[in-house]
Amino acid sequence: MAKIPVGILGATGMVGQQYIALLKDHPWFEVRYTAASPRSAGKKYKEAVAGRWQLAKTYAPAVGDIIVEDANDVSRAVAAFKKNKCSFVFSALEMSKDETRALEEEYAAGGIPVISNASAHRWTPDVPVLIAEVNPHHADIIPFQQKARGWKKGFIAVKPNCSIQSYMIPLHALVQAGYLVKKLIVTTMQAVSGAGYPGVPSLDIIDNLVPFIGGEEEKSEKEPLKIFGTILNGQIQNAVMPKISASCNRVPLVDGHTACISLAFGLKKPACLEEIKEIWAAYKGLPQEKKFPMAPEQPIIYREEENRPQPRKDRDADKGMAVVVGRLRPCNVFDIRFTAVSHNTIRGAAGGGILNAELLKHLGYISAKK
Ligand code: NAP
Numbered sequence: 001m002a003k004i005p006v007g008i009l010g011a012t013g014m015v016g017q018q019y020i021a022l023l024k025d026h027p028w029f030e031v032r033y034t035a036a037s038p039r040s041a042g043k044k045y046k047e048a049v050a051g052r053w054q055l056a057k058t059y060a061p062a063v064g065d066i067i068v069e070d071a072n073d074v075s076r077a078v079a080a081f082k083k084n085k086c087s088f089v090f091s092a093l094e095m096s097k098d099e100t101r102a103l104e105e106e107y108a109a110g111g112i113p114v115i116s117n118a119s120a121h122r123w124t125p126d127v128p129v130l131i132a133e134v135n136p137h138h139a140d141i142i143p144f145q146q147k148a149r150g151w152k153k154g155f156i157a158v159k160p161n162c163s164i165q166s167y168m169i170p171l172h173a174l175v176q177a178g179y180l181v182k183k184l185i186v187t188t189m190q191a192v193s194g195a196g197y198p199g200v201p202s203l204d205i206i207d208n209l210v211p212f213i214g215g216e217e218e219k220s221e222k223e224p225l226k227i228f229g230t231i232l233n234g235q236i237q238n239a240v241m242p243k244i245s246a247s248c249n250r251v252p253l254v255d256g257h258t259a260c261i262s263l264a265f266g267l268k269k270p271a272c273l274e275e276i277k278e279i280w281a282a283y284k285g286l287p288q289e290k291k292f293p294m295a296p297e298q299p300i301i302y303r304e305e306e307n308r309p310q311p312r313k314d315r316d317a318d319k320g321m322a323v324v325v326g327r328l329r330p331c332n333v334f335d336i337r338f339t340a341v342s343h344n345t346i347r348g349a350a351g352g353g354i355l356n357a358e359l360l361k362h363l364g365y366i367s368a369k370k
Pocket residue numbers: 009010011012013014015016035036037038039040041070071072091092093094095117118119160161162193194195196197198344345348349
């Protein structure tokens with residue numbers, strides 16, 4: 001099968017670099033277009049990231065020679081997409097919300113589907129916030145979005161905040177098994193790569209913990225309600241549960257977000273902790289026979305050791321796409337508590353974005369250009 005050429009906006013940043021590295025040997029998609037700020041525009045990709053490439057993995061030599069474009073120049077992108085037959089763009093831009101929102105809309109209006117990591121459109125009612133395993137049906141809103149805006153081929157689909165992936169998938173497994181998750185108290189310990197590059201100043205974070213990440217607690221409390229929401233009249237209506245109280249902390253780790261969760265069920269509760277572990281073990285997420293290249297074989301991995309999961313040891317599980325869970329035990333205040341780890345720039349960013357693109361290809365929303 002010929003690979004689908006794709007573009008990356010924000011290709012030089014923390015998440016953009018992950019996209020470039022993860023797509024190096026991807027069987028369906030191949031990077032043909034990169035764009036970033038005017039600071040990087042006009043340079044070869046390898047020159048633009050020289051001295052600030054953050055990953056142990058590398059990029060395809062051909063990508064190193066691609067000239068980085070200015071992501072703000074949409075008409076140039078539309079022309080380049082036609083020439084290169086690119087089908088869609090991954091957006092990993094770090095700009096103001098208003099600027100990102102307007103720019104992503106310009107790409108979509110120009111006929112380029114945008115699969116975004118930015119938060120700008122997470123609250124737009126006709127834009128799906130996708131975790132491929134949890135709410136693939138929210139892609140059904142795309143035709144409503146296109147019709148409402150007069151977009152023919154372009155659309156915007158986003159993924160949620162990186163800190164919620166580790167518990168949204170275990171929660172979804174419980175909801176799918178028929179249990180109502182009513183309340184959550186979540187405390188996160190989030191790695192510095194979550195703040196992009198150069199991110200948090202070293203003197204603020206080495207030998208320290210910062211008990212505040214701007215906007216993160218609000219996102220953690222609200223985004224799950226949209227993801228668990230339903231499509232009604234061309235918009236996503238948020239769910240009313242679970243009610244969430246989140247405390248988000250920045251910790252001196254490079255990658256891997258950890259969350260400690262206390263959870264209250266509705267009236268119907270699992271019979272015992274073993275039943276919950278069985279539900280998590282049986283959870284397969286996306287249909288296995290479809291063979292989505294970025295999907296983990298086992299989306300939830302339960303570790304029985306009393307001192308796991310740990311970010312350094314567990315963040316790379318199954319290509320960095322599995323959520324590793326442990327320490328499931330009764331809660332003295334709610335019903336249960338557990339700890340979960342996920343890789344923030346893979347499952348929580350570029351890997352999740354690629355899996356969303358694979359899902360949207362499977363559903364027919366993106367395809368190779370003739
Ligand atoms: P980053 O390391 O700061 O990278 C930002 C990217 O945006 C760079 O490519 C940068 O280009 C480009 N950019 C900055 N200003 C621009 C402008 N005025 N015009 C065009 N391009 C511009 O940030 P990041 O961590 O990769 O995050 C990217 C996006 O993903 C953000 O929206 C973030 O909220 C989201 N996200 C991040 C994570 C994570 O774990 N880091 C997880 C989930 C979602 P230059 O290199 O040329 O400056």
